[in-house]
Amino acid sequence: MNDAAPGEPMAGRAEATVDPIARARALVPLLQSAAAEIDATCELPPAVLDAMHAAGMFRLLIPRAYGGEELDPLTYVQGVEQIATGDASAAWCMNQGSGCSMSAAYVAPEVARDVWGGPRDVLAWGQGPGARAVRVPGGGRVTGTWSFASGSRHATWLGAHCPCFAADGTQERTPEGRPWERTMLIPRSQAKIEDVWHVMGLRGTGSDNYTFEDVFVDDGHTLTRDSAAERREPGLLYRFAAMQLYAAGFASVGLGVARATLDAFIALARVKTPALNTQSLRDNAAVQGIIGHADARWKAARAGLHAALRDVQAHVAETGALSTADRMAIRQASTFAIHEARQVVHDIYHEAGATAIFASQPFERRLRDMNAVSQQTQGRRSHLETVGHWMLGGEPNLRWV
Numbered sequence: 001m002n003d004a005a006p007g008e009p010m011a012g013r014a015e016a017t018v019d020p021i022a023r024a025r026a027l028v029p030l031l032q033s034a035a036a037e038i039d040a041t042c043e044l045p046p047a048v049l050d051a052m053h054a055a056g057m058f059r060l061l062i063p064r065a066y067g068g069e070e071l072d073p074l075t076y077v078q079g080v081e082q083i084a085t086g087d088a089s090a091a092w093c094m095n096q097g098s099g100c101s102m103s104a105a106y107v108a109p110e111v112a113r114d115v116w117g118g119p120r121d122v123l124a125w126g127q128g129p130g131a132r133a134v135r136v137p138g139g140g141r142v143t144g145t146w147s148f149a150s151g152s153r154h155a156t157w158l159g160a161h162c163p164c165f166a167a168d169g170t171q172e173r174t175p176e177g178r179p180w181e182r183t184m185l186i187p188r189s190q191a192k193i194e195d196v197w198h199v200m201g202l203r204g205t206g207s208d209n210y211t212f213e214d215v216f217v218d219d220g221h222t223l224t225r226d227s228a229a230e231r232r233e234p235g236l237l238y239r240f241a242a243m244q245l246y247a248a249g250f251a252s253v254g255l256g257v258a259r260a261t262l263d264a265f266i267a268l269a270r271v272k273t274p275a276l277n278t279q280s281l282r283d284n285a286a287v288q289g290i291i292g293h294a295d296a297r298w299k300a301a302r303a304g305l306h307a308a309l310r311d312v313q314a315h316v317a318e319t320g321a322l323s324t325a326d327r328m329a330i331r332q333a334s335t336f337a338i339h340e341a342r343q344v345v346h347d348i349y350h351e352a353g354a355t356a357i358f359a360s361q362p363f364e365r366r367l368r369d370m371n372a373v374s375q376q377t378q379g380r381r382s383h384l385e386t387v388g389h390w391m392l393g394g395e396p397n398l399r400w401v
Contacts (some may be wrong), residue, residue: 006353008267020071021056024082027153031086032362038089039205039365042197043153053120055082058221061098061245063105065234066112073245078253081302084256085263091198091202091256093151095249096205097122101161101182101202101386105224105233114203115157115185115221117250124152125184126207133182135172140164141219145211148197156310158191160184160212161225173229183225199209201365201372239316243401244327248309249304250378255302257370262294264362265348274353281351290351294344303341308333327401328387335383338374 013332031038036047037284044052052058060076064067076098084091100123104112115123131144142160152158163179164172173182194209225231226241269281271292281287347358349367356363373379377400390396 019074020056020060020069020075021078021082021128024057024079027051027055027057027083028086029391031090034089035365037088038075038144040203042203043206044090044093044151044204046217048087049120049154050093052090052382054170056121057094058097058101059116061237062101062116063112063235063238064114065233065396066104066108066116068101068104068116069340070233070237072236072313073240074249074306074313077305077309078243080249081252081256081259084253087204088253088257088373089202089367091253092202092205092250092373093154093187095246095253096105096150097250099246100125101157102238102242102245103185103223103225105235105238106225106227106230107185107221109232111116111185111220118156121157122151122155123157123159123185124149124155125161126150126152126210131160131162133160133164133217133222136141136216140184140222142181142186142215142217143210145194145209146255147209148204148207149210150205150207151315152188152193152210153177155188158184158210159185159186160217179225182222185214185219185221185223186215189213196341199372201368201370203368209331234279236313236317239320239322241322241327244312244322244330247330247378248305250373250376251305251334251337251341252377254370254373255298255305257373258298258341258344261345261363261366261370262291262298263350264366266291268352268355272355291312291348293330294347298344305333305337324396324398324401326391327398328396331383331401335387337379338379339381340381342370342374 007078022146030051031291036046037045059068060071060079064070080091082097083094101116103123115121126146126149128144128146133140134140142162144160144162146160149158159182161181163181166172166333174180191212196209197207226270231238261315269287273280308329312329315326316322345367349363355361386396386401
């Protein structure tokens with residue numbers, strides 16, 4: 001637990017005079033050199049974690065009151081994109097942990113200092129169908145298993161999203177009649193961890209399963225995520241739900257992977273002459289056209305995402321609240337960016353020819369990572385159906401928007 005006095009900044013804040021995007025960019029060479037190790041060990045190695053913590057990459061969305069930087073979303077996602085040009089798993093862990101850290105705006109100061117008070121404190125969480133919390137005096141007893149806990153191997157705390165039940169088994173409900181779900185914040189040391197992360201892409205996220213068996217959590221270490229009634233921090237960032245940061249951040253992981261893939265191919269095309277061919281790639285009109293098209297596709301997707309964030313930030317600053325239209329704008333731009341980035345990577349991988357299939361080259365791992373990005377919840381094509389439904393006058397389910 002951190003011993004800083006109330007109102008006193010906690011340890012771990014990176015040097016504020018250095019632009020966070022520049023700090024992220026400075027990590028790219030290290031991440032690129034460590035990419036094979038990250039992929040092989042299915043987690044971020046100590047040297048990478050040391051550098052990312054020193055640069056404050058896991059504290060960008062924590063309130064300033066607790067030693068974080070409380071960045072605006074547009075600035076933040078540009079940092080994620082830079083990290084992703086070095087390694088997708090590192091960027092994914094950064095975005096997952098950062099989205100979780102927005103919970104600091106919804107708990108009492110002493111709890112925020114308990115969970116995020118140390119310079120290397122990170123919260124991670126996953127999905128837990130079937131989990132439950134049974135209400136007892138002063139808190140709840142939590143039982144369940146959660147999966148896809150990206151970054152949990154280096155986390156110090158884990159979040160457990162649970163529907164709440166009374167002691168007699170009655171499910172508790174919100175005033176609107178919905179099941180009452182709380183997120184319980186529990187030290188990782190109390191969890192049983194199951195290594196299940198044997199996957200094609202984003203291997204370095206170490207997205208394991210974790211289980212809590214009848215663990216008591218006091219009321220102070222629980223919150224209803226994104227609840228305006230529980231929000232304690234007034235900053236613009238916390239008028240956004242974590243979902244919008246997840247969407248735009250994971251889209252920026254895809255954009256970073258696509259940019260790195262395209263740049264690697266441009267470097268290859270300048271020097272490679274394919275086997276059984278006398279014409280270099282750089283002089284091939286088809287290759288020239290593909291590079292030009294891929295670059296335009298990438299720039300358009302990125303510009304659309306950034307424009308949506310810029311416009312929504314301006315609207316939230318003016319009105320103090322995130323509208324359904326704002327949510328839809330971010331969801332649409334994020335989903336579109338993920339799929340455009342995926343197309344860039346697929347097009348470029350094919351043009352790189354046999355070079356691309358070697359693990360020593362910077363293509364096959366990025367192809368695997370990009371496909372893993374697009375398979376995740378934020379990449380569902382059905383999100384665009386949700387946007388279209390809303391544009392046609394329908395009432396959308398805002399849970400995933």
